[in-house]
Amino acid sequence: DGGITQSPKYLFRKEGQNVTLSCEQNLNHDAMYWYRQDPGQGLRLIYYSQIVNDFQKGDIAEGYSVSREKKESFPLTVTSAQKNPTAFYLCASRASGETQYFGPGTRLLVL
Amino acid sequence: GESVGLHLPTLSVQEGDNSIINCAYSNSASDYFIWYKQESGKGPQFIIDIRSNMDKRQGQRVTVLLNKTVKHLSLQIAATQPGDSAVYFCAENTGGFKTIFGAGTRLFVKA
Numbered sequence: 258d259g260g261i262t263q264s265p266k267y268l269f270r271k272e273g274q275n276v277t278l279s280c281e282q283n284l285n286h287d288a289m290y291w292y293r294q295d296p297g298q299g300l301r302l303i304y305y306s307q308i309v310n311d312f313q314k315g316d317i318a319e320g321y322s323v324s325r326e327k328k329e330s331f332p333l334t335v336t337s338a339q340k341n342p343t344a345f346y347l348c349a350s351r352a353s354g355e356t357q358y359f360g361p362g363t364r365l366l367v368l
Numbered sequence: 369g370e371s372v373g374l375h376l377p378t379l380s381v382q383e384g385d386n387s388i389i390n391c392a393y394s395n396s397a398s399d400y401f402i403w404y405k406q407e408s409g410k411g412p413q414f415i416i417d418i419r420s421n422m423d424k425r426q427g428q429r430v431t432v433l434l435n436k437t438v439k440h441l442s443l444q445i446a447a448t449q450p451g452d453s454a455v456y457f458c459a460e461n462t463g464g465f466k467t468i469f470g471a472g473t474r475l476f477v478k479a
Contacts, residue, residue, distance in 0.1 A: 261411075263411075288465050292469075297376060297471075298471060299457065299469045299470055299471040299472055300412075300457070300469040302466065305465060305466065307465050315466075347411050347412070351465070354400075354463075356400075356402050356414055356417055357402075357459075357467055358414060359404075359411035359412045359413070360411050361410055361411045362409070362410065362411045364409075
């Protein structure tokens with residue numbers, strides 16, 4: 258998994274609850290990304306960050322929030338506004354001009 | 369493990385045969401292309417990449433071919449093994465921080 262860790266592996270959310278997915282990298286990469294993956298579909302970009310204290314919305318940012326207080330960490334919060342959160346969430350990081358490397362993923366399930 | 373794609377295009381090959389997975393990319397300005405392998409329940413794993421100034425690049429048992437005229441990318445796997453069974457994604461990058469991922473192809477290897 259190239260020095261990128263995600264936790265937990267499985268996460269259960271109750272209706273109306275916010276949950277936070279962790280992503281940490283020790284690759285000294287500037288850019289970090291969050292993707293959502295649903296069965297039968299490719300990766301869809303939720304948020305990305307090119308540098309500490311800066312991030313941009315991706316294609317499906319509604320119902321999600323992020324922070325980038327440290328270079329190594331890019332946590333994703335799935336808020337209660339996200340009505341269909343069940344999916345496989347992937348974090349990635351990248352050095353400028355290079356390929357993205359992915360973490361092992363977190364599967365979010367709704368109780 | 370969890371399925372990452374229930375309705376993906378599927379390629380079924382006999383163990384020992386060569387596999388060819390194809391991908392049409394969307395942006396003629398893309399200058400960097402990557403192939404990823406994703407096993408069930410895991411994050412995508414980098415396989416091989418190619419830049420737009422090349423037509424072919426070889427790795428260990430894998431070859432990527434790029435045809436910029438028709439915006440086509442292919443991944444060839446020699447002597448396919450059961451461990452090659454996975455979903456394969458192509459990805460394109462135009463030099464910025466965002467990467468566009470294809471929907472993926474599921475490869476089944478029959479023993």
